[in-house]
Amino acid sequence: EVQLVESGGTLVQPGASLRLSCAASGSTFSDYWMTWLRQAPGKGLEWVANIKEDGSHINYVDSVKGRFTIFRDNARKSLYLDMNSLRDEDTAVYYCARDTSPYCNSTTCYDALDIWGRGTLVTVSS
Amino acid sequence: AIQMTQSPSSLSASVGDRVSITCRASQAIRNELGWYQQKPGQAPKLLIYAATYLQSGVPSRFRGSGSGTYFTLTISGLQPEDFATYYCLQDFNYPRTFGRGTKVEVK
Numbered sequence: 001e002v003q004l005v006e007s008g009g010t011l012v013q014p015g016a017s018l019r020l021s022c023a024a025s026g027s028t029f030s031d032y033w034m035t036w037l038r039q040a041p042g043k044g045l046e047w048v049a050n051i052k053e054d055g056s057h058i059n060y061v062d063s064v065k066g067r068f069t070i071f072r073d074n075a076r077k078s079l080y081l082d083m084n085s086l087r088d089e090d091t092a093v094y095y096c097a098r099d100t101s102p103y104c105n106s107t108t109c110y111d112a113l114d115i116w117g118r119g120t121l122v123t124v125s126s
Numbered sequence: 127a128i129q130m131t132q133s134p135s136s137l138s139a140s141v142g143d144r145v146s147i148t149c150r151a152s153q154a155i156r157n158e159l160g161w162y163q164q165k166p167g168q169a170p171k172l173l174i175y176a177a178t179y180l181q182s183g184v185p186s187r188f189r190g191s192g193s194g195t196y197f198t199l200t201i202s203g204l205q206p207e208d209f210a211t212y213y214c215l216q217d218f219n220y221p222r223t224f225g226r227g228t229k230v231e232v233k
Contacts, residue, residue: 035222045162045164047215047223050222059220062221102176102179102181110157110179111158113160113162113172116169116170119169
């Protein structure tokens with residue numbers, strides 16, 4: 001069974017840096033895009049970034065561009081999120097998720113986040 | 127970024143009820159939309175992809191419909207384990223964007 005386990009969340013001060021990790025087991029990690037998402041306390045879900053199977057394509061939400069870096073190590077079956085210049089509003093549970101394409105027609109492959117980790121809490125506060 | 131307007135923000139229902147949740151996209155997204163269920167303290171779970179396709183293992187009482195800008199998640203015959211928060215997510219373009227969620231509560 002495929003599992004994703006996030007780690008690295010902790011309490012940090014504004015302006016600090018932090019690296020989150022997501023370890024995958026039970027599947028061919030290198031066959032899938034991977035995604036980071038977050039959820040502020042008591043709030044909804046926010047998509048943060050994703051990365052192609054080989055790392056050649058990356059996308060970010062505007063609010064983290066220039067501050068966060070997503071990358072992966074397929075040999076270690078791990079996904080990472082480097083977070084710099086952290087702000088109070090970055091406080092959230094951070095989830096990693098597997099980004100799959102369960103259905104394709106002649107023109108489009110449809111994405112879905114089918115496997116999620118349990119999340120790791122990042123608290124930014126002075 | 128595409129805005130996903132989800133409604134209602136909450137609803138109260140009883141076991142056995144039929145409930146519907148809608149998401150409206152600020153521009154046409156074909157049928158590139160998924161629905162996710164989240165229970166307190168848990169990670170979200172994929173229910174529906176490509177607007178209408180049921181994820182493996184998800185009960186058939188969940189049904190997705192719609193295309194373009196208007197989408198609906200319908201739960202027919204609400205079960206106790208269905209009380210949760212539901213989100214839509216567009217995967218038409220980047221950044222991906224979620225609706226603000228609908229909390230389904232016990233009446």
